[in-house]
Amino acid sequence: MRIFIDSANIDEIREIHSLGFLDGVTTNPTLVAREGRDYHQLISEICNLVEGPVSAEVIAMDYQGMMREARLLAAIHPNVVVKIPLTEDGLRAISSLRKEGINTNATLIFSCNQAILAARAGASYVSPFIGRVDDISYDGVALLKDLIEILDQYLLDTEVIAASIRHPMHVTAAALAGSHICTVPYAVIKQMIKHPLTDAGIERFMNDWKRVF
Ligand code: E4P
Helix, strand or coil: CEEEECCCCCCHHHHCCCCCCCCEEEECHHHHHHHHHCCHHHHHHHHCCCCCEEEEEEECCCHHHHHHHHHHHHCCCCCCCEEECHHHHHHHHHHHHHCCCCCEEEEEEEEEHHHHHHHHHCCCEEEEEHHHHHCCCHHHHHHHHHHHHHHHHCCCCCCCEEECCCCCCHHHHHHHHHCCCEEEEEHHHHHHHCCCCHHHHHHHHHHHHHHHC
């Protein structure tokens, strides 16, 4: 499973990138707005920092507007993947962008059927939001498993990005489910690294060493 960071913060992305395992980045309008910076400039900086797909979302909700924004975003860098919300206009845009050779990430996916339609329309990636499913007392991981089984069964070449990750167990569950990618917030990546037994082990090794040398 490849690991993306779900962030638009350059410092966070730079720090995690320096750890050597980062495969890509996803952003969304909320994350970008938090930075208060020029959108295209920010996406360009991220693309120059990380060698991998960088998802940047359209703000327009109508087909023509999505197409206009998507072309501008895709022109920033070859690694830009245009994030398109799963609506009727979104499906039209995904299909047209596929024909233009622009990669898309179908976002705000909450059902297997939405993922099937996005894949058939030509999305390069689908992003099921498992945390937001859990938030309304349904099982986000179960949705992820079903969706992966379906896409695998029909050998659709769309890749699954497990998104809306809330805690480290979501990442493990995504890996067990066979997700191609998991996009993880900065704080959860930090939690994944830490283990109390690793800390205790380091302390004991250091103390034993210092007692003799
Ligand atoms: C995915 O691409 C989205 O940016 C993100 O995972 C949404 O997560 P949230 O539900 O924590 O906002």
